[in-house]
Amino acid sequence: MHSLAEQIQKQDMRALARAITLIENDDQAKLELMSDIFSIQKKAHHIGITGSPGAGKSSLINRLLTHLRSKELTVAVIAVDPTSPFSGGSLLGDRTRMNQHFLDPGIFIRSMATRGSLGGLARATKDAIRVCDAYGFDVILVETVGVGQSELDVMKVVDTTGLVLTPNSGDVLQIFKAGIMEIADLFVINKADLPGVVRLKATLEEYMMIAQPKGWHPLIVKTISTENKGMEELWKGIEQHQHYLYETKQGEQRRAKQLELEVYELIREEIWRDVENRIHSDQNKMEQLRDPEADPYQLAKDWYGTWKGDS
Numbered sequence: 001m002h003s004l005a006e007q008i009q010k011q012d013m014r015a016l017a018r019a020i021t022l023i024e025n026d027d028q029a030k031l032e033l034m035s036d037i038f039s040i041q042k043k044a045h046h047i048g049i050t051g052s053p054g055a056g057k058s059s060l061i062n063r064l065l066t067h068l069r070s071k072e073l074t075v076a077v078i079a080v081d082p083t084s085p086f087s088g089g090s091l092l093g094d095r096t097r098m099n100q101h102f103l104d105p106g107i108f109i110r111s112m113a114t115r116g117s118l119g120g121l122a123r124a125t126k127d128a129i130r131v132c133d134a135y136g137f138d139v140i141l142v143e144t145v146g147v148g149q150s151e152l153d154v155m156k157v158v159d160t161t162g163l164v165l166t167p168n169s170g171d172v173l174q175i176f177k178a179g180i181m182e183i184a185d186l187f188v189i190n191k192a193d194l195p196g197v198v199r200l201k202a203t204l205e206e207y208m209m210i211a212q213p214k215g216w217h218p219l220i221v222k223t224i225s226t227e228n229k230g231m232e233e234l235w236k237g238i239e240q241h242q243h244y245l246y247e248t249k250q251g252e253q254r255r256a257k258q259l260e261l262e263v264y265e266l267i268r269e270e271i272w273r274d275v276e277n278r279i280h281s282d283q284n285k286m287e288q289l290r291d292p293e294a295d296p297y298q299l300a301k302d303w304y305g306t307w308k309g310d311s
């Protein structure tokens, strides 16, 4: 077994941090590490917390951490930063907000960014979750700003997704348009100390009436992170969803589906690399591409046809 995986299993936090750096950099050593990680038994529930910038995700997670520690649960937090790996902005913010937890051996907090590649962020997050799970945490929380496709993809790798909304922010319309509503298992109305809570709740209920979700009906919970209110309700809601996933076997199905998509994605990338290599190393094809009259449909069809014959 890879020595890093062994150290992780022995709950060496520095090894865990190093492993996540390998994942983040998409280092070659990652493949060996991950194949060992797969053989380690895992048990954690994977929870995503998403929402608009400034909705209070980090503040909420900070309070939830305290709550979970009071129940003697160990927790890993992965804050996914889709922006430049050099900005470090959210890392600093999260560090100050979650500072009090840094010395607690039952808590691991890590910001993560990647340098792109197709679906890179979601895959890196999934692998980071896996190593945290192999370490033995009870709960793994993933924070990401819910604004674009890559963040949406990140939320598809967890078991339960909490969508953080704030009253009177116009969030709902934006989020609705971006197709983020559908991924929510829980709607968390944070900043419930501000006016507009009743209206936001009514809007969400209306949304559910129209959307008519089959099976699980997303719960609505109210929280005030700044006053540490609503954490027990939030955790109960998450547990309820966890219970539902288990009882209905939806959890297994969800993870199987995630795995399937992950395999497709990896195959797609392999094929893509292969295709690019073939084209770039073929003078004749490169020549054809220089013809301004070239028909891209025909070229794609012809080339793909010859390769299909190859295999």
Ligand SMILES: Nc1nc2c(ncn2[C@@H]2O[C@H](COP(=O)(O)OP(=O)(O)OP(=O)(O)O)[C@@H](O)[C@H]2O)c(=O)[nH]1
Binding pocket: 051, 052, 053, 054, 055, 056, 057, 058, 059, 060, 090, 093, 097, 145, 190, 191, 192, 193, 194, 223, 224, 225, 226, 227
């Ligand atoms: N009034 C009020 N303010 C809150 C509440 N929760 C968080 N805030 C404030 O909202 C601001 C943003 O909080 P963060 O926790 O950084 O929000 P975030 O969603 O993690 O932000 P990004 O990571 O930048 O997207 C901070 O100034 C918090 O103090 C709340 O329940 N009520």
Ligand SMILES: [Mg+2]
Binding pocket: 057, 058, 059, 090, 093, 094, 143
């Ligand atoms: Mg944050």
